[in-house]
Amino acid sequence: MGFCFGVKKSVSLAQDTLKEKKDNLYMLGSIINNPQVIEYFAKEGVKIVDTLDEVPEKSTIITRAHGISPTILKKAYQKNLSVVDTTCPYVRKVQKIAHYLYEKDYFIVIYGDKKHPEVLSLLDTIQNNALVINSIPEAEGITIKEKIGFISQTTKNIYNFYKLASALLNKTEELRIFNTICKSTTERQRSVLELANEVDLMLVIGGKESANTTRLAEISENQGVKTYHIETKSQLKCKWFHPKDKVGITSGASTPDWITNEVIDKLKEWYT
C-alpha cells in the first residue's frame, strides 16, 4: 500500500531539512515507526535522541509524525532550538478537536494505546484531561457524564471504534463522536479484511512498533487467516509456505515501498 499521505509528507520534510543542514540535526524519537527508515536517517548523520536534554542549544530538531507535546515544544523554544514540525495533518486535526472538546467541557474519551506517542502528545494538548480506553469493559466502566466527546488515535481499528462508541451511548445525555481514524488507516483495514477472505496466508510488512501495521495483522488474524507480521525480507521463513498457497501481502502506512518490494522479490525467487 505504500506510505500514507502523512508519512510521505513527514519523511520528505525531514529529507529536505537534511539537504539544508547536516550539522546539529536531531530527531526527537522516531519520526515514523519504521526502524529501516530511522536507520537511513541515522546513516545520513541525523542524531536520534529520546529527550531534549540530549540536544545542545541552537540545534535543529525534527519532530515525530505522531505530533509533539506542547510542553516539549515550549521547552524546545526556551532552548533556542529550531523546530521542524513534521506532525501529520490528521494528527494535528485530532489535537484541535480534542482541544475544542476540552474547552467546551466535554468529558473526553480517547480510543487509543495509552503509551503511543500520538496519544501522549494528544493528552498533553488537553493537560491530560481525558480517559484513554482500549476495550469494551473500559467503556462500560465509565460513570454517567453530562456530555462525552469521543475521539480516536488516528491508527486504531475502525470496527472497534464503532463498538466502543455504541458502548458509550448509555453513559451520557450528549455523546459527540468524531471519527478521527484517518482515511488511509480505514482504507488499509478495509482492504486487508477483503484480502483476508481470498488468501491462505497473509504477510503484513512494517515496523513492530507501528500501531497501524499491528492493527492490520490483528484484523487479518481475526479473520482466521494465518498471519505473519514482518519488518523485512530477512524475517521470511520458507517453512511458512506451501507451494500452492495464495499469499496476501499488505504493508503499514510507515513501510517504505522498497522494503515491500524486497519481500515480493524474495518470494518470487523462492517460488518461481
Add this chain to the structure above:
Amino acid sequence: MGFCFGVKKSVSLAQDTLKEKKDNLYMLGSIINNPQVIEYFAKEGVKIVDTLDEVPEKSTIITRAHGISPTILKKAYQKNLSVVDTTCPYVRKVQKIAHYLYEKDYFIVIYGDKKHPEVLSLLDTIQNNALVINSIPEAEGITIKEKIGFISQTTKNIYNFYKLASALLNKTEELRIFNTICKSTTERQRSVLELANEVDLMLVIGGKESANTTRLAEISENQGVKTYHIETKSQLKCKWFHPKDKVGITSGASTPDWITNEVIDKLKEWYT
C-alpha cells in the same frame, strides 16, 4: 405509574385556565393523548378543534403538551388569540436542541413517528430540515454526511434509539447524539421490561393514540408476554385471565390514576 411531570403540568395549566374563563376557551388538538381526559375538558365546556380556522378572534387557545408549531403560533397571534402554551418542558428542550443543530448546519436525524404531533411541531421548528426515521434500514440508507445530529421524539424506545445511533456511526465524521427521550419514558420502559419477566400477562392502560403507552405494550410483547393495551376498565375481558395468572399492570404518561384504579378495582371484583 401515573401522569408524568409534563402531563401533570399541562393538564393542571389547562384546569387553571378553565377556572378563570369558561367562554371562548379552545383546545387545539388533544392536550394529551388520552380520550377520557379530553372528554372531561369537553364536558367542562372547552371546545376541542383541529385548526385555528375554527377559532374566533380574541379567543383563548390551549396548546398540546406535544408542542405547538411556530407557524401555527404565529397565526394565532395574528388572530389576536390568547395562547396558553402547555408544551412539556422536555419537548421544548428537544425543539431547542433541534434548532441549535439546524443553525450549526448538522444533518438532523429524528427517531420518531412521522405523523406524531410532537414530531410535526419539532419539524416545523427547523423548517422541515430533518429526516425522520423509525427503523434500522432507514438509518442504513442514509448517504455519507459531513456531520449528523441525532435526536429522538421524547417518547420513543430507548433501546431502539441506541441501535439507530449505532447504525449512524459509519455515516459521518461527526455524529452528535442527544438522548432526548424523557427520563419518565425511559423509567417506565425499564420498569415494564422488568415487570414483563415476572408476570404471566400484562395490562397496559392508556390512550390508543398515546405513543409512550403503545411503546410500553410493544416492549412487553417483545418479551413474549401476552399483552393487552386497553383504555378503560370497560375493555377488560374475563376470558383473558386464568384464575392463577400473575397480572402485571402499567400505564402511560398520559393515563390518569383514576382510570388505572378503576381497572384494578374491576379485577379485584372479579377475582377476590
